[in-house]
Amino acid sequence: MNDPVRRFKAEFFKALGHPARLALLDHLRNGEKSVNELQALLRCDQSTVSQQLSVLRNRGIVEGRKEGTTVCYRVRDPAIFRLLDDAREIFNNHSFIPSPVITGFTSGIALIIAIGQLDNVLGVTTPKAENALEKLWHYVTNPVVPDWHALALAGIVMATMILLPRVTTRIPGSLVGIMIASPVAFFAGWDVAVIGDIPRTILLDSRLTLESIPWEHLSDLLPAAVSIAALGAIESLLCGTVGATIPAIRATNSTVARSATRAVKSVRCCAPRGVGTWNRTRRQR
Template sequence: MLAMLKRLSLFQILQREFSTYDMAHFQRDLLAGLTVAAVGLPLALAFGVASGADAAAGLVTAILAGLIIGGLGGAGYQISGPTGAMSAVLIVLASRYGLDGVWVATVMAGIFLIALGVFRLGRYVSFIPSPVITGFTSGIALIIAIGQIDNVLGVTTPKAENALEKLWHYVTNPVVPDWHTLALAGIVMGTMILLPRVTTRIPGSLVGIMIASPLAFFAGWDVAVIGDIPRTILLSNRLTLESIPWEHLSELLPAAVSIAALGAIESLLCGTVGATMSGGEFDSNQELIGQGIGNLVIPFFGGVPATAAIARTSVAIKSGAATRLTSIIHSLALLLSALALAPLISHVPLAALGDVLLVTAWRMNEWESIHFFVRTRLRGALTGMIVTMIATAALDLTQAILIGVVISAVLYIRQSAISTSVASGPVKPEKIRAQGFDLPAACPAIHVYYLTGPVFFGSVTTVLESFETAGDYHTLIISMRGVPVVDAMGIQALQQIVEEHHHRGGKVYFSGLQPAVRSMFDRTGLTQLVGEEYIFWDAAQAIIASHQSHELDGCAKCDSRSEICDVLRAARRRHVESDEAAAPAVATDSFPSTNMTSVSSVQG
């Protein structure tokens, strides 16, 4: 175990984190830990119920996650526990496979998370586009809100396969709400909305529950409550080796992938946001390992999946958290609450917890991103977000993310294809002279094509259509300085252009190849087909070289071009005579004595 911790770099992380630790840091951790516990207690209870388990399961999850994941994670400021996003996935899973299925899928997800961290794959989570993340966050918020309608209204409706089906049931089968539960929900909602305007030091959710619970108890209202809270973290209803449904593991694999994907995404996003807020370090791979170990252990105590929580992490940072002791202190405070306040917690109305989740669902939407997409009229981003949101509410998380990523990829390909353009035109001598090269006249048989944007399967049609008139010219100069990347199909298109022009007896020059593009030229044999001597870094150098070639070989395209060659030869003679007059002992070569030495030296 010691060797494993060293290999996972946890020792190095802890050493940096506690290198200057003193009593002042401990006081900051103590205050921050108690503050986070006050915020996390009602959320842990609520998310436990929302996950399809019970409040005790949520409390155990928060305690163990704070101890295990907080101690082994990749940042000192991360606070993990049950979250709304995870509960939205679990409620469907619990309805299909029961809590045993939830626990087994959580263990499998823990193994997946450890593997992601060990193989250092944490950075690939960032490949998910922002509209997709915003969409499934809103979809999860929708699932949470719809899932709490029963508790807030004080009714019981049939279980549904997904959130949209549940919502449709309310439309087709109207229910009569209980005014007692509505009153309790209104108290909690009002407190959560109004109290932060007065002070942010006291959690509005905790105050709302402290008002609603005594009211319901002393008024004798017959409303559903949490019920007994065991004074232990080892629940009687938990995963055991005997209860694992070994024959159904393959059925639980997609659910495990969903839990692992959500845990990785939410934890790494939380870590990135926390690093920005605190200025601290964040090791994404170590965080995944910590999350994996925590989720591997928690089901055997009766808890539900845990992940890093942005709300609780931000509270910890704003409260002055110095190290991961904040997470551990928060867990110990929750444990003391479970031991000392269990009788009081058991009387908390479900309507109060339901309203905590309703407000949380509203706040978890990434409203800033949504407003940005709407304000800037980014139709592609809005499409990806809306489709992902609907897919999240109607399907499971993994399918929703795949659908969102596919849509985003298609839209990106479309935008990339549109951005690729080809401009062409004759050589302009004045522009060449402005770059320090002596070109008295331009040969009409030479034509320049300027490619801009990626040359890939989505844009090859545009590129090929732009070269339909290439047969009108003897020499083509293709400038690719504006091409960042070219794929296999793009290489085939360029190869077709070169081969067809060589077949017509013409020449093709390339210039401005970026390193990635030049690498593709070399690997696919296009460099050999074109000829190393026909590849230049600058278009002007390629133009000069092509004119030198015409001057030596003549113009084969039409008679009118011979006059241009005469002009070029006359210019060369003037340069040669000038050189001979200045240094008669030096032999002259066949090329003008301007900047042509640099032309050959930068080929390739």
């Protein structure tokens, strides 16, 4: 019981035994921050933040640096983040939804989306199919001649999404790929399908209204509607579970990338269809 290593471990984990302290460490992953910055991130009063930082500092987990009247804190040993990530992994291993279920479901969705968008990537038009397997079988039994313009544009986006993260993760590769591929198609005069015009209003002429709902068939439509809503809820739950497994820095960049991509969707009126295909598949994964 007098083992100094065990005593250190006991005091060390005791210092970590508070959600606010763990949140502080997560916010310090990207580098040092001032007390005011940490207070804004935690949405706590300054006395609470200072108290929790004092506990971490006394245990040698963080250290402060005074700059004028401001005190900035940083983690002394980045190895603690590996410990926190291991704790997250243990939590995920004991979560309600098994990891194989999450992987299988999200990978299946990504595969279905990819198959459904092959026409846009290849720049061809094939007959509609009832399901993804039928669509894939049609490509196998009826080989098509792809449009090299569409393939080139899809290749630009895919190459950008693969290579750009090796340079920086602060800029979403999908957005940069679209910004490169769209002017290439425009200035080269390539005849490729585009997403469409920007809607002039959110109230479209073909929108669903109460008068257009076939109320006499409601009993037939309700089970299908409930099933679709349930599948959407399950997909959102699984995607949220997957997102919870991403380390803080990657989760932040991923969130920025998705937000930026969705923000520019409304202005991609000239973006080739195949450009966004691989991006959507990647996001599902």
